[in-house]
Structure formats: C-alpha cells, structure tokens
Amino acid sequence: SHELMGIHPYNPLEDTYSIYAHPLRNIDELCASIVRSHRETSQCRVEELQALRWKLFSREEIQAYQSKTVDEMWQHCAIQLTDAVQYVVEFAKRIPGFRMLSQNDQIALLKTGSMEVVLVRMSRYFNTENNTVFFDGKFAGAEVFKSLACGDLIAAVFDFAHDMCALKLTEQQIALFTALVLINADRPCLEDRGRVQRVQRNVELGLTHILHRDNQDNLLHKLYQRMAVLRSLCRLHIEKLHWFSQRYPLTAHSLFPPLYKELFASEGELLPGTTH
Numbered sequence: 632s633h634e635l636m637g638i639h640p641y642n643p644l645e646d647t648y649s650i651y652a653h654p655l656r657n658i659d660e661l662c663a664s665i666v667r668s669h670r671e672t673s674q675c676r677v678e679e680l681q682a683l684r685w686k687l688f689s690r691e692e693i694q695a696y697q698s699k700t701v702d703e704m705w706q707h708c709a710i711q712l713t714d715a716v717q718y719v720v721e722f723a724k725r726i727p728g729f730r731m732l733s734q735n736d737q738i739a740l741l742k743t744g745s746m747e748v749v750l751v752r753m754s755r756y757f758n759t760e761n762n763t764v765f766f767d768g769k770f771a772g773a774e775v776f777k778s779l780a781c782g783d784l785i786a787a788v789f790d791f792a793h794d795m796c797a798l799k800l801t802e803q804q805i806a807l808f809t810a811l812v813l814i815n816a817d818r819p820c821l822e823d824r825g826r827v828q829r830v831q832r833n834v835e836l837g838l839t840h841i842l843h844r845d846n847q848d849n850l851l852h853k854l855y856q857r858m859a860v861l862r863s864l865c866r867l868h869i870e871k872l873h874w875f876s877q878r879y880p881l882t883a884h885s886l887f888p889p890l891y892k893e894l895f896a897s898e899g900e901l902l903p904g905t906t907h
C-alpha cells in the first residue's frame with residue numbers, strides 16, 4: 632500500500648470539470664482556490680516567521696548539531712522533510728483537477744515534485760541578510776548542517792533559497808508556481824500524459840494571469856529557469872541519498888520514515904521494505 636495515503640481514487644464524475652465554460656470567472660476561481668490551499672497547507676506563515684527572523688541558534692546549540700553523527704543528522708532532516716512533504720501532499724490534493732488524475736499519476740507527480748515544492752516553500756523563510764534558513768524552530772546558518780557531510784548539497788540548497796528570495800515573489804505567485812512545479816506533464820512514468828497536460832495548462836493560465844495582473848510578466852521565464860535548478864537540486868539530493876544508504880544501510884533501511892523511502896528511494900532497490 633502506498634504511504635501517500637488518503638489519495639482518493641480517480642472519480643470519473645469529476646472528469647466533466649472544465650474551466651473553458653466561463654474562462655475568466657474560472658481562472659479567478661482557480662487562482663483563488665490554489666492560493667487558499669497554499670495558505671492552508673503551509674506549516675508556518677511568512678509573517679509569523681518574520682517575527683522570529685532574529686531567533687538564531689546559540690554557539691552551544693550549533694555545537695550540539697555539529698556533534699551529531701552523520702546518520703543522526705540525516706535521520707533528523709529526513710524526518711523534517713517527510714513532515715513538510717505531508718503538507719505538500721495535502722496541497723496537491725486540493726489543486727483543481729489533481730484528484731481526477733489516476734492514483735498512479737498522482738503518486739508519480741508527488742514522487743518527483745514534492746521535494747521541489749518543499750524547497751520553494753523553504754525559500755519563503757530564508758533570511759538573506761544573514762543567510763539563515765528556518766530549521767527546528769530557529770534560524771540556522773549552513774554551519775548547523777555540517778555533520779550531514781554533504782556540504783555541496785547544503786550550499787546548493789542555500790543558494791537556491793537566496794536566488795528565490797531575489798525574485799521577491801508574493802504568496803499568491805508562490806502558490807501558483809508550486810502548483811505548476813507539481814503538475815508537470817513531462818515527469819517520468821505518467822500513465823495519462825494528456826490528462827496531466829490539461830490540468831497543467833489550467834495552472835499555467837492561472838500563473839500567467841496572476842503575473843499579468845501584478846504587471847510582472849517578465850517573471851515567467853525566470854520561474855521556468857528556477858524549475859530547471861530545482862530538478863538539478865533534487866537529482867543531487869537523490870545521489871546523496873544513494874551515497875548515504877550505501878554507507879549507513881541500517882539507518883536508511885529502518886530509521887527513515889516510510890514516506891521518505893516511498894518518495895525518494897528508487898523503485899525496488901536501495902531501501903527494501905518499502906511496501907508497494
């Protein structure tokens with residue numbers, strides 16, 4: 632059984648859903664529903680974290696993180712990531728049309744897209760003044776993650792967050808952007824690419840509508856560039872996960888959350904014990 636539980640099977644009745652009946656009214660409704668879902672399925676609010684932005688880890692706390700073993704710190708981050716992914720699954724299920732896709736296509740989109748959405752969501756909290764990211768309730772610099780022994784991946788994650796902040800996206804723009812990151816008909820192993828394309832087309836209309844309304848059409852190509860960076864970041868993450876599972880098979884096999892293995896371990900190999 633899939634860990635991505637709660638995904639409802641494809642409902643043919645929903646197939647009649649089309650925004651072409653009244654394009655403008657439905658584009659506004661589509662955007663409003665995606666923005667609402669984004670807000671409801673984010674773990675924190677940007678304004679809440681603005682108030683916390685100077686809550687940094689003390690020297691002792693940083694030492695404590697740095698003295699964790701590699702597998703302890705990896706397990707800690709894998710748990711945090713899995714929590715964040717649960718919220719992204721909820722966000723995906725509320726994107727108009729996502730639930731009308733087959734269950735396998737819903738899982739295929741989440742397998743490749745959820746980490747990317749988490750990274751975009753992370754960048755909302757990044758403090759560019761001191762290069763810190765929100766982690767475990769405070770703001771952490773890259774040095775906090777030293778014991779992970781994957782400095783290149785951490786540096787790439789921080790660089791990505793910094794680049795995203797430079798675009799100064801609004802929450803509405805981020806909501807539509809993350810929906811588009813998820814609903815991508817070019818993802819591997821989709822059963823019904825055409826159906827995903829139809830849903831993707833609607834979300835694209837929503838994003839271009841929002842950017843046009845904000846007089847920021849020029850952002851669109853920058854967002855497509857960021858999508859390419861996201862894909863390379865996630866490839867790096869999977870490579871590191873392979874490296875880690877070879878070195879620490881016990882931790883990867885038995886201590887990582889099942890959902891993490893379901894999402895990030897390639898089918899079958901690497902982490903046996905994932906239920907299918």
Ligand SMILES: O=C(O)[C@H]1CC[C@H](C(=O)N2CC[C@@]3(S(=O)(=O)c4ccc(F)cc4)c4ccc(OCc5c(F)cccc5Cl)cc4CC[C@@H]23)CC1
Pocket residue numbers: 672673674675676704705707708709711712713715718749750752753764765766767776779781784785788789868
């Ligand atoms: O509002 C919300 O929903 C947001 C709340 C906050 C959420 C958030 O920022 N996050 C959820 C978990 C966390 S983190 O806070 O643990 C974190 C980890 C490393 C960082 F450099 C920065 C943050 C995370 C965990 C693992 C990871 O890559 C895979 C990975 C491993 F698995 C193991 C080792 C190394 C790596 Cl790199 C990448 C990220 C980036 C997103 C981060 C994002 C959603």
